[in-house]
Amino acid sequence: MSKPYNRKDTYYKQAKAEGYRSRAAYKLKELHDKFKLFKKGDRVADLGCWPGGWVQVACGYVGESGKVIGVDLVECDPLPFSQALLISGDVRDDSTIAQLMEQAPDGFDLVISDMSPKHTGIREADVAAMSHCSELSLWAAQRLLKPGGHWVTKVFRNHELGPFVQQARPYFEKVNQSGLKSTRKSSSEIYLIGMGYKG
Numbered sequence: 159m160s161k162p163y164n165r166k167d168t169y170y171k172q173a174k175a176e177g178y179r180s181r182a183a184y185k186l187k188e189l190h191d192k193f194k195l196f197k198k199g200d201r202v203a204d205l206g207c208w209p210g211g212w213v214q215v216a217c218g219y220v221g222e223s224g225k226v227i228g229v230d231l232v233e234c235d236p237l238p239f240s241q242a243l244l245i246s247g248d249v250r251d252d253s254t255i256a257q258l259m260e261q262a263p264d265g266f267d268l269v270i271s272d273m274s275p276k277h278t279g280i281r282e283a284d285v286a287a288m289s290h291c292s293e294l295s296l297w298a299a300q301r302l303l304k305p306g307g308h309w310v311t312k313v314f315r316n317h318e319l320g321p322f323v324q325q326a327r328p329y330f331e332k333v334n335q336s337g338l339k340s341t342r343k344s345s346s347e348i349y350l351i352g353m354g355y356k357g
């Protein structure tokens with residue numbers, strides 16, 4: 159029998175104890191450990207950033223010479239990092255993309271997206287909405303990245319994953335897929351990591 163869903167699992171408790179706003183913080187750490195995504199001084203766009211766990215982690219990696227611009231439909235409480243800027247907006251809007259570009263006129267070194275829709279519990283609707291978020295993330299990355307930059311996005315393991323990976327592949331030197339230890343066992347999420355944007 160599968161284990162019952164435990165909202166307050168080990169990563170949840172660790173996030174509380176270490177001052178992270180979400181257990182998702184450990185996913186970005188795992189991704190960085192595997193793929194060495196961040197460098198000091200990087201410009202980073204975090205799409206779907208609320209409540210801000212990834213922004214906290216990214217600020218640590220880029221340091222005070224970097225910039226982390228988080229955007230979400232939901233307003234984020236401010237964070238005590240001079241390199242963080244949190245904006246409210248919908249990634250689907252050209253005005254949001256323009257606001258992001260103002261912060262990095264030469265393009266971003268890294269676009270990270272943990273965007274996901276509100277779950278309805280209706281499988282087909284949830285799969286379609288998640289696919290939309292992943293496609294939106296690729297669309298935004300093409301507008302925001304500088305050549306050579308990297309892209310990270312959440313996807314679900316389902317029949318739409320293969321075609322989506324094929325769609326992303328021409329834009330990057332390499333597209334990796336990674337499941338994570340810190341993802342809940344009940345979830346089918348994995349991450350795509352596009353390295354070396356071709357521009």
Ligand SMILES: C[S@@+](CC[C@H](N)C(=O)[O-])C[C@H]1O[C@@H](n2cnc3c(N)ncnc32)[C@H](O)[C@@H]1O
Pocket residue numbers: 179180182183205206207208209210211212213229230231232247248249250272273274275291294
């Ligand atoms: C799983 S949460 C992100 C958690 C975050 N990475 C963290 O570490 O705290 C997904 C977020 O994506 C946001 N989102 C979904 N669609 C969006 C869109 N079109 N534009 C901006 N944000 C979006 C949701 O509002 C939600 O807050």
